[in-house]
Amino acid sequence: METASQCDNIFGxxxxxTRARSALPILVRQAxxxxxxxxxxxxxxxxxxxPxxxxxxxxxxxxxxxxxxxKPGWGEIPHIQSLVINQHRRLPGQGFEGFLAERMGGYRKLSLAEKRAYLDAYWHEVYAYPYWAEVLDACKLAPATPVARGIIGRAKMGRGGGGGEGEEHRRLxxxxxxxxxLLGLPSTARAIxxxxxxxxxxIDVLFEVGRRLVAVEVKSSISNDVDLTRGLFQCVKYHAVMEAERGVTGARHSIDVLLVIGRRLPASLRALQNSLGLEVVEITDLC
Incomplete structure (x- = not known):
C-alpha cells in the first residue's frame, strides 16, 4: 500500500x-x-x-x-516533499510516486536518468511556486527559524575564528x-x-575519480562554530568557481564539494548546511 494513502493530514x-508540522516550514525554506x-x-x-x-x-x-x-482558489500545489531525496539514488522515496500517479502515471517505468531529469524539472516548479508563505498560513505554521545571522556576521568580519592551518588541520x-x-570514494581515487x-x-584535498571531481574543505576538531561557518561558505565558493572553470574550458566532469570536519556539526549550523545544500562528513576518531 502506498505511504500516501496511509497518512492523514498534518492536523492531528x-x-x-507533529513532525510533519515541523518539517513543512523547513521544506519551504529549502524551496x-x-x-x-x-x-x-x-x-x-x-x-x-x-530517517x-x-x-x-x-x-x-x-x-x-x-x-x-x-479547496476553491488554490489550484494545484506542487509537492514540496519531492525535495527530500536519498543520498545514493538522489531521488525521493518510493512513497512519493503515489503523489505523482495522477500527474505522471508512467513515472515508475522511467529509467533512473529519466526520473532524475523529470524531478529536476518538477523541482523548478516547486522553487517557482509563489504561494508557499500562504500555504504555511493556511496550515497555521510559522516559517522555519532563520539561520543565525550573528554567527554569519562574525564570519564575515573575521571575528572569533579558530582552527587555522595547524597540526590538527594537517593531520585530518x-x-x-x-x-x-571515508567519503565513499574508491581506493583508486587520486588525491591532490x-x-x-x-x-x-x-582546495585542501581534490579527488579525481574518472570524470568526477570531489573537492574537500577540511576543518579540524579545534575549529569553532564561526570557522565551520566559513568552511560551509568556502564550499559554496569552490563549487561556483569550479563550475565556472568547467564552463569556460568545455570540460565534462561532474563536480561535488564536501566539508569534512573533525567534530560533530553543531545543531545550530544544521539549518545553514541544509539551506546551502552541502554534504558534511564528520570524522571524530582521529588519534
Whole structure:
C-alpha cells in the first residue's frame, strides 16, 4: 500500500503529524534556497534518530497539500516533499510516486536518468511556486527559524575564528587524502592536496575519480562554530568557481564539494548546511 494513502493530514496529534508540522516550514525554506535535502539531513534537523520514519511525515505533508489544492482558489500545489531525496539514488522515496500517479502515471517505468531529469524539472516548479508563505498560513505554521545571522556576521568580519592551518588541520587533511573510502570514494581515487583554483584559492584535498571531481574543505576538531561557518561558505565558493572553470574550458566532469570536519556539526549550523545544500562528513576518531 502506498505511504500516501496511509497518512492523514498534518492536523492531528500522532507523532508523524507533529513532525510533519515541523518539517513543512523547513521544506519551504529549502524551496526558497532552491536546494533539495537528504533524508538524513532533514531527520537530523528534526531530531529524528531514524530517517526511515520520514515516510509517514512526508506522506502527511503530501496529503495536506492535496486537500488544500482541492479547496476553491488554490489550484494545484506542487509537492514540496519531492525535495527530500536519498543520498545514493538522489531521488525521493518510493512513497512519493503515489503523489505523482495522477500527474505522471508512467513515472515508475522511467529509467533512473529519466526520473532524475523529470524531478529536476518538477523541482523548478516547486522553487517557482509563489504561494508557499500562504500555504504555511493556511496550515497555521510559522516559517522555519532563520539561520543565525550573528554567527554569519562574525564570519564575515573575521571575528572569533579558530582552527587555522595547524597540526590538527594537517593531520585530518592527510587522513582524508589517504583514505578516500571515508567519503565513499574508491581506493583508486587520486588525491591532490592544496589543489589550486583560478580564483587563487586552494582546495585542501581534490579527488579525481574518472570524470568526477570531489573537492574537500577540511576543518579540524579545534575549529569553532564561526570557522565551520566559513568552511560551509568556502564550499559554496569552490563549487561556483569550479563550475565556472568547467564552463569556460568545455570540460565534462561532474563536480561535488564536501566539508569534512573533525567534530560533530553543531545543531545550530544544521539549518545553514541544509539551506546551502552541502554534504558534511564528520570524522571524530582521529588519534
Amino acid at each position: 496529534n500522532k507523532l508523524y503529524q 526558497g534556497s532552491g536546494k533539495p535535502i537528504y533524508y538524513e539531513a532533514l531527520a537530523a534537523e528534526l531530531g529524528m534518530p531514524n 526511515r520514519n520520514l515516510n509517514y511525515v512526508l506522506g502527511s505533508i503530501g496529503t495536506t497539500l492535496n486537500e488544500l489544492s482541492r 587533511k592527510d587522513r582524508v587524502a589517504n583514505s578516500p573510502n 592536496k592544496e589543489a589550486p583554483l583560478p580564483s587563487g584559492d586552494r
